[in-house]
Amino acid sequence: MTRLYFGILLAGLLASSYPTLAQQGSPSISGDFRNLRFEQFAQRVEAQTPYRFYFNPAALDSVTVQVQANELPLVAVLRQIFEHSSLRFAIDEATNRVFITPEYPLQTRLPDEFFQAAPVSGSPPPAIAGGGQAPARTGRPAEMGTSEFRIYEIGPRQAAPPGNRATITGVVRTSKEPVPGVAVFIDSPNIGTATDKEGAYSLTLPVGRYNLNIRGLGIRPTRRQIWVHASGRLDLEVLSDVTSLREVVVQGQKEGNVRGMQMGVQKLDIKVIKQVPTVFGEADILRVVTALPGVKTIGEGSTGFSVRGGGTDQNLVLFNGATIYNPAHLFGFFSAFNPDAVQSAELYKSAIPVRYGGRLASVLEIEGREGNRKKFGGSGGIGLLTSRLELEGPLGPRTQEDAPAKGSFLVSGRTSYSDWLLHQVPSPTLKNSAASFYDLSAYLTYDLDDKNSLSATGYFSHDRFRLASDTIYEYRNTAAALKWKHTFSPQLAGTLTGTYSRYGFNLKTTRNEYAASTFDYSINQAAVQADASYLWHAKHTLDFGASTLLYNTAPGNQQPLGSSSLLLPTIIQHERALESAVYAADRFDISPRFAVVLGLRYSFFQALGPRQVRDYIAGLSRSESTVTGTTDYSGGQVLANYGGPEWRFSAKYELTATSSVKVSYNRTRQYVHQLTNTTVVSPTDSWKLSDKYIRPQVGDQVALGYYHNFKRNTVEFSVEGYYKRIQDFLDYKGGAVLLLNPHLETDVLNANGRAYGVEVLLRKNVGKINGWLSYTYARSLVQVNTATDQVNGGNWYPSNYDKPHDVTLVGNYRFSRRFNTSLNFNYSTGRPITLPLAKYYIDDAYRVYYSDRNAYRVPDYYRVDFAVNFESNHRIKKLAHSSWTVSIYNLTGRRNPYSVYFQSTGGQIKGYKLSIFGQPIPTLTYNFRF
């Protein structure tokens, strides 16, 4: 591509071989310049005027000036001087520079007409001197803000005196799509920003001329010459880094680690996600997220994860803003997101931005990838168990054939064919089994004009399995989001988002026709959220908004199946509730080194009727025997009210240009609870809304971190410590019944938790070797000690996620552009388990007496994975780009215990440990893109 630009420049030079008159109003020249060498002439003109001359003295030593001038413009004077010589001149009126060159004049800038789109609003045509007003002849029109070699003027010239400040805004985009996370900055003074998710930037500068640098992930580093007169708009089209196929992993602003306000945030680009080896060869977002410091899982085969000691239900998983309740397929062996439809994933572990709420521990925001706005294309992959396909292209009218369209679409789908694997197994039960899933997603974007853009997302996933040959399980996620982004002014931009999410599962049992049944569960939520960002002062950025969310759950509906079923239909009362919030946060840059964000989110929750609520004797453990009566609430009547402030505070102090200290405090509230009494997330885990007896969970976290960048910001280092307190999360009485229980309050307990830890991360994002190495020390403890119920005698005990030591290495080494290898290493302390302490003989068999809950641990976990990626050749013109990935999961074949259990078989008690992937698992995947 670079070559192409040189071509344009050369064509422009050839096209303008004659100098033209300068603009009126430029300084004029008077005096007798006869018999002067050109150098002397230049010195005298420089003394009279602001012009400065640039020439090669050797080329001009034969020139003798024979000119007398009286109030003549410089153009006229120079034209006389060089009338009969082969020398040419060029005057850049913008900077008052004069260039003398042999044969051809220097082109100080490209003529405006050279480009078909006027990139600069509100400014007169900038001066062109020396060069001719050459019409475009190269045939290839360029786009807005495309050239490094011209000056873009913003605002009417002389609109503001020097010293004033102006704000320029715009969108950085490639030919395909806006580019988020790109650094846009000037060197002197050091002012910069990064583009937001829609690629928009806003920069406030003193008026004047600058080189505007643009650097970021997946784009070629470039700069634009700008001349800022007043506030205005400048969209910047940049080249995507075609040659490296986006393999350079640059995480947003290079200095973001040190200079950004965020702490406890990890952003993963899809490219990073794709190079991490996975068990079935398919890029898996959630699997990579769980390799980040502070994120723990129970083990393989479970996508439920715990962030900094929180529960699996305390993570808000958003896909383009819409909540996804169960982000897993096939018992968690696959994540529910098609890697081709994803741009990036961002995980907030602390300092959760004020616009997010409703979950205690973290926010995982998955951004869909925007389709190509210029041409149709697609990509896909073929693996052992799944295949996927994605298609994208422009949408809507275009101003010109090659210009980006106003909108784009991207649709993707993925399906499994795991049945063949089950049928390979010599087991009659499995031969009669089936397990399948698919997911679909669509993402449309459309720019109505330069102030309004719309985007729409649709997502659907479906899982169905029948493994014990008599019960069919199905579950579905549905999500939709509609986003309208409006720019009121360069300082004020807003987004209105409407989302809808639904999760449901159902079971069908037919083994005994007299007890055949169906069971259905569903939760759905509809939400509206308005967000705005207002740059009301050079030092203040205000984010504010409001949201409201209506939940509807159908907690259980069991119906007889078939006419001979004796089963009594059971329907658990539906639940409705409204969760609303208003919020505002101000980022205050107190000094260039010290900045704070002060935020408050006020959330409130109303459980709504119609519902019948039981009353219990106060002060006793709630159970069947302590019921005193029931209270009826009519439709819309509020039966429980909760709410309160959620503080979000963070501060950053830069110690040096490459190191900083940050601190944050966060309070979060959660009004929905996942009901699960297994250690991992299972498809039959349902969600319960807070009600009269089940209080919302409240979490507080303080965090302190030190950040340091080395090697010109290519190596990031951070240490973060945190302390967290969680109140009122759900724990269960022994033998609790979670499905079809009309009075869950009798089976649940309110537990308190605390977690603390230190996370050390060393991350390198660029270069042949990239990846990260992290060490985490983290504790997560639980206490159930209410007046009526206790677990472990009311003492603190380790939670299921308490794995104190964790070392993770995610590394990639690029041998060449076509060949790279990845290596994962993971070590962690074994997770806590409850062990049998003694055995005893009762009811004709040996039984086990267990220890206190989670009093012991399984052996330590250790795993190495390895992958090799081959890319086919990089010719731009070919039918499809393809790549092969060969990976080996669990290279050493270590049998990591997933669970340890004791079973009474034939009257004897034997201990077993179950390893899910107890041997190396090789896979081969073929990926293509067209």
Added chain:
Amino acid sequence: MRIAPASALPIRLATSLLLLALGSCIDSYTPDVISAPTSYLVVDGFINGNGATRIKLSRTQNIATTAAPTPEAKATVYIQSAAGARYTMRERSPGFYQSDSLTLSPGQYQVRISTAGTSPATYESALVPLKVTPPIDNLGWRRTDNEVRVLLNTHDATQQTRYYRWKFAETWEFNAAYKSSLEYYPDIDEIGGRTTPIYTCWRTEQPTTIKQATSLQLSQDALVDHILLSFSDRAERIRIRYSVLVMQYAQTADEFAYYEQLRKNTEAIGTVNDPLPVQLTGNVHRTGTATTEPVLGYVGAHTVQQQRLFINRAELSLPSDWAFDSPYASCKLEPEVLSQYRPPLSYPHTFTFADSNYVPVYPYVNPETGALDGYYGSTRECADCRARGSITKPSFW
């Protein structure tokens, strides 16, 4: 009231099957941290409302121990009713206490225990209502999906029972692999004609699984064609004749929950999404001192109903060449040819069959000489059905 979701087990089973398909493995594992500090009292039994009550007292053991459980001998045990009646239980054998055959009137009952020894202590179970078990209406069977299923029907018109538990004793007739016509007589060290029959035996098994169900979700307190047991239709147990004795107990919700938890703790675990095991004790506690000493066991009170089912081979209408699963797949007959011994023996003695692990089956006649030259025989497992059962025909057969 606590009921386990019926769906929980299949999904766990399913997940583990899937995992097996994916390359998971299960190894045996014994952590070394397990050494119980003390041993706790274990109370096993129930108060029988219509018959003799049998209670076994023992102590918990270390997990790794292979010895039999230590009985708690010389304790004083009696049944106490809420109304004040007391029924003494006598120690029949160490740790085994039995009452007279009693017919208890409705009411609440408990068991009280005073242990002897160096640190005597008193214990009692919680007072529980005596549940009257409804009779088994019908016990039948059906052959479907390559399985023989034992089906039970029962109901309680008063809608009082709701929670049911069963125990079984399965008995079946079977044969050895070979019918032996010879027997070794050790007193004379000779082989002669067989006098002890070892071809046909009866085997009795008491499954240790906890089997219970509730009719709570049904419109009537009735279980219709409830599957109690199922086994393959090629199982050896139906080759000749099969019988099962089913004992039915009515339970309280609390007892049901205890057994459900006991079942989960010991039987329904070992897969990916297990429920957390629970530190389960029961309804017995120590009295007198304020102590947290755990006592293991649940003493319920109920009457017992039982019924026996027979399944004859002929009723199954199986083809005559039906291939049953056989434990004798590796059995073979081998000759002991005495004339091969040097020097040749003058008298057809035996070396092999003097060993009780081998059984002579029939004589070996030398094809060349036509003389009795030795014996065909097999191992005890193949030729002697007593290796797996008893030759005594049960009284009910």
